[in-house]
Amino acid sequence: MRRLLPILAVVVAASAADAQTPIDTGITLIRAGRVFDSERGVFLPARDILVKHGVIDSVAEHLAAPAGARVLDLSRYSVLPGLIDSHTHLLYLESPAGDLTAQGTSAVIVEGTPLRALHGAARARTFLAAGITTVRDLGNSGRFGDMALRDAIRDGSVDGPRMIAAGPGLSPEGGQFPGLQSGYRAIAEEEYRVVHGPADAALGVRENVTYGADVIKIYSNNTPNRGSLSVEEMRAIVDEARRLHVKVTAHATSDEAVWRAATAGVDGVEHAYQVADSTLALMKQKGIFMVPTDLDSATVLRYASRSQGRFTATPAQVPTFVNGQRDRLRRAIKAGVTIAAGSDNYIDLGMPQGEAAKHNLFAYAEAGMPSLAILQAATWNASRLLGLENRVGVIRARAFADIIAVEGDPGTDIHALERVRFVMKQGTVYLNKLSLGRD
Ligand SMILES: [Zn+2]
DSSP: OOOOSHHHHHHHHHOTTOOOOOOOOSEEEEEEEEEEETTTTEEESOEEEEEETTEEEEEESOOOOOTTOEEEEEEEEEEEEOEEEEEEOTTOOBOTTSOHHHHHHHIIIIIOHHHHHHHHHHHHHHHHHTTEEEEEEOSOSTTTHHHHHHHHHHTTSSOOOEEEEOOSEEESTTTTOTTOOGGGHHHHHHHEEEOOSHHHHHHHHHHHHHTTOSEEEEESBOTTSOOBOOHHHHHHHHHHHHHTTOEEEEEEOSHHHHHHHHHHTOSEEEEOTTOOHHHHHHHHHHTOEEEOOOOOHHHHHHHHHTTTTSSOOOGGGHHHHHHHHHHHHHHHHHHTOOBOOOOOOOBOOSSOHHHHHHHHHHHHHHTTOOHHHHHHHTTHHHHHHTTOTTTSSOOSTTSBOOEEEESSOTTTOGGGGGOEEEEEETTEEEEEOTTSOOO
């Protein structure tokens, strides 16, 4: 069944049990009300977008519809490239009420990789429905369960965002399972690729790339454990990754961890919560991206309300949890570091995971980042971090036809992204609520 008629699409989209969407290789002409130019960070007036076989053929002020083309009227909407989330964990979900190590090891030894991949498939659909058409998935997927999900999405068996997948992250001893008894260290090694010295670190890169990794994730420090990779180990990783034409991104929370990763020459730094201005200057100098995996106020409160008393936060207390992140983001922008949006959303907040992930963008707004800059961080900037520049995160000829329509103006109010009405990925329409109007 093809989702052509809006009213029919609503019925189809409402069914959680429908099969995957048939791949559409036809020709579509989109009449867009206004279009986000992600490279320049501005909205352009009305444009027509011609899509052929999953790829944007041309964009112009007026295009004639080719014979037999489907014509979609998005003239009432803000039209943007599909959003990119640069930091996901589709195969892992954690309750705020539970213990990190108990839940993390349970994912390995009870849930298991095949079921994790199937659960990941269900979560992947929610990202697509939220308007996120590409994700970079950074591990916590057992041994390469992420590759199975990526490939099933790619071959059309499963509806989901395009995935750039890391495989197991290269980590110091113990991964991120604090308190795991030493006799069971092998459990951590089912979830992380624990490395022992520069030669083994390079071997870890070769292993991951051999088994399908598109990007290398490393843990400069492996919080909440206390380990860290040496600069020599990270240099060996970066050298091997360059040889194999994959990028390297580093989990790094402390200033020292960021500085060491930056010195080793990684392409991106995740989190960077405690980064100092001097290290931000080093990142800027080396062209290293930052992915601020920040929480908006609503998410902090939601997390607390679902934690069964493990974590408490009143609205008045929220600033004490988020002020550090907000300050760090403002300092990074001031230093000229390029920001790529990434949610790191692996928490069960009682809402669709894709919707929860978008709250990351609202956190940037709470730090004072302008809406247009946020949209750029989630499109143009992220595409460059992922090595997919000019293919995703942009509406121009020869890019994949990843196109979303939003009610309202996300260029002045980023919360308009909560009203995604239409989602196309590679020419196939996955969400069409154009007839519904306001929520
Ligand atoms: Zn993460």
